[in-house]
Amino acid sequence: MIIEKAEVIVTSPDRNFVTLKLTTDEGHTGLGDATLNGRELAVATYLSEHIVPLLVGSDASRIEDTWQFLYRSSYWRRGPVTMASIAAVDMALWDIKGKAAGMPLYQLLGGASRRGLTAYGHASGKELPELFDSVREHLDEGYRAIRIQSGVPGLKAIYGIASQSADTFGGEARYDHEPARRGEKPVEEDWDTRAYLKHLPGVFEAVRNEFGPDIPLLHDGHHRMTPIQAAKLGKSLEPYDLFWLEDCTPAENQEALKLVRQHTTTPLAIGEIFNTVWDFKDLIRDQLIDYVRGAVTHMGGVTPLKKTMDYAALYQVKSGFHGPTDISPVGMAAQMHVGLAIHNFGMQEYMRHGAKTDEVFRQSFTWTDGLLHPGDQPGLGVELDQDEAGKYPYERAYLPYNRLADGTVHDW
CATH class of the missing domain: 3.20.20.120 (Enolase-like C-terminal domain)
Incomplete structure (x- = not known):
């Protein structure tokens, strides 16, 4: 399964979300969540400018290898922007693998350990x-x-x-x-x-x-x-x-x-x-x-x-x-x-x-x-309606912050 298309979709229905959508040559699609609350566009840019060019043409079945490549090849490891971007790719690849196998993801992870x-x-x-x-x-x-x-x-x-x-x-x-x-x-x-x-x-x-x-x-x-x-x-x-x-x-x-x-x-x-x-x-x-x-x-x-x-x-x-x-x-x-x-x-x-x-x-x-x-x-069990997503463009939003009575900025 070769990745033919990778799209970064930013939508703000009730709040801002960043979603990666991968499509393979066999017609399978996979979704991944890359939302970083209050810093969404940083992740969207990281994905579109740095990750997407690496994905097109690669083998969608090689989940572990892709994860290691994205983590190690960037040299600047860890951090919320990098890891949210890698997360989106990883989720999307598991979604594709589940759909190709005709099974929900939890079955690929060993099956259910509980009713819910x-x-x-x-x-x-x-x-x-x-x-x-x-x-x-x-x-x-x-x-x-x-x-x-x-x-x-x-x-x-x-x-x-x-x-x-x-x-x-x-x-x-x-x-x-x-x-x-x-x-x-x-x-x-x-x-x-x-x-x-x-x-x-x-x-x-x-x-x-x-x-x-x-x-x-x-x-x-x-x-x-x-x-x-x-x-x-x-x-x-x-x-x-x-x-x-x-x-x-x-x-x-x-x-x-x-x-x-x-x-x-x-x-x-x-x-x-x-x-x-x-x-x-x-x-x-x-x-x-x-x-x-x-x-x-x-x-x-x-x-x-x-x-x-x-x-x-x-x-x-x-x-x-x-x-x-x-x-x-x-x-x-x-x-x-x-x-x-x-x-x-x-x-x-x-x-x-x-x-x-x-x-x-x-x-x-x-x-x-x-x-x-x-x-x-099969897969994650979530599908993205891109027409509906297109109705809600990104809107800038921030989390609050704290100050003490004397004006000192405190942990939020």
């Missing part, structure tokens, strides 16, 4: 009544696990609170369930770690009192704490039995997780902004984390993500793949196939895409009784 993927939803509220309503809505939608994000007294706008957008941004609709805002400049948010650490344990106490001890609860710290602050939070949340505490401190400093581990038994999930197994290697080997938060779109594709999880299995570390709506339906489908096949699956993040996105990307995956399944169509 348990997923968690994002409940949030500025205050407890609003948070409780959000939890109930997610339970009604079938979610069996819930991420809890709460407003903090004295802070106007912080990460993860769905309802704050209309108040903060003048009544505008949210940008497809995500904090990225379309516009020429990023939005500034405020932050106070001390106030957050003081407030959050009471939130979880109230949620447990309202909904009982059985629902798996999660929380995202979003890289905002120092190691000792993260340790303090993990310890203070132990009575509420979290399924995991996510991104409690910036994990570029891998030694930091040793300090957190010394002080808390709250399970830790790390790595949604990591790009390779090398970012995870020491954290897994030293058993400093419990869940791998990597995303197929940002870690170079199906090939390296599967390898990372095979390595993690040696240390009883499970998957917790990143799954917001800045992972396109193509990337989400690829992650579902990996999650269905691996033995050490833990939990899948799942946020529903908007209606326009679902028209552009026609999907076969299902959400039934709290379980995701990628479907049994």
